[in-house]
Amino acid sequence: MYYLGKYGSEASRREYDRIISEFIANGRQADVPQSRRNSHREPHRVLPGLRQKRVQLLSEFAFTHPPPTQLLNDLYGKTIVSQFTPSTLKALRRHYLDRGLARDTINAYIWTIKRMFAWGVEEEMIASDIAGAIKLVKDLQMGKTTAREYSNVAPVADNIVEKTLTCMDIQQYRDMVRVQRFIGGRPQDVHNMRFCDIDRTGEIWKYTPFTHKTKKLGKIRMLSAVS
Numbered sequence: 001m002y003y004l005g006k007y008g009s010e011a012s013r014r015e016y017d018r019i020i021s022e023f024i025a026n027g028r029q030a031d032v033p034q035s036r037r038n039s040h041r042e043p044h045r046v047l048p049g050l051r052q053k054r055v056q057l058l059s060e061f062a063f064t065h066p067p068p069t070q071l072l073n074d075l076y077g078k079t080i081v082s083q084f085t086p087s088t089l090k091a092l093r094r095h096y097l098d099r100g101l102a103r104d105t106i107n108a109y110i111w112t113i114k115r116m117f118a119w120g121v122e123e124e125m126i127a128s129d130i131a132g133a134i135k136l137v138k139d140l141q142m143g144k145t146t147a148r149e150y151s152n153v154a155p156v157a158d159n160i161v162e163k164t165l166t167c168m169d170i171q172q173y174r175d176m177v178r179v180q181r182f183i184g185g186r187p188q189d190v191h192n193m194r195f196c197d198i199d200r201t202g203e204i205w206k207y208t209p210f211t212h213k214t215k216k217l218g219k220i221r222m223l224s225a226v227s
Helices: 010-025 050-064 064-074 086-098 102-123 128-134 158-165 171-183 187-191
Strands: 202-208 223-226
Touching: 010 064, 010 086, 064 086, 064 102, 086 102, 086 128, 102 128, 158 171, 171 187
Parallel strands: none
Antiparallel strands: 202 223
16 A cells, blocks of 8 residues: 555656566566665654755755756655665656656766765765665666657758857857867857967967866867867
């Protein structure tokens, strides 16, 4: 028997979806351990301070990673961290599948949740075996899942770019688009461009952005164009 909450409420529907997803992820077997049933009705089982640490863990990551953790909090926000298992993560992944998300997006969301638990271990909030167990959940593989694939996005044709430029009233914006095409960079590369970052001593100008998304990995990004 499972208590879902007030009849007809949104919370009871979410709890129903969660239990059904876990049932499917568990191979359609109903032998869910008793310790995982009605966990929200057993606050006396939570060790002192664990409930507060759990909420802090979820809420801090939800603040910086809202898309992947929003559904996690809706379905498992009241679940004790020690009861979050690989089957639970697979059940959550099933919800992402049902929402029609692409395979790469689902894998990225699951990876973020794994990082969340790893962060909890690093901060000594949860036991390492919890994060280690869900880390073993494999990514969805191309051709072996019902999740859709992203379609390849080709470069925008030059004639379309030129037509778009005529609709830009601000000259600075038009120049930024032309520079981006010229150097083959990202919008942030043009937005963050400074004269001090451009080496103009030679025939080929070299632009080294002072910030970029792979900088934290110790990589140097360099773009160039002929003057």
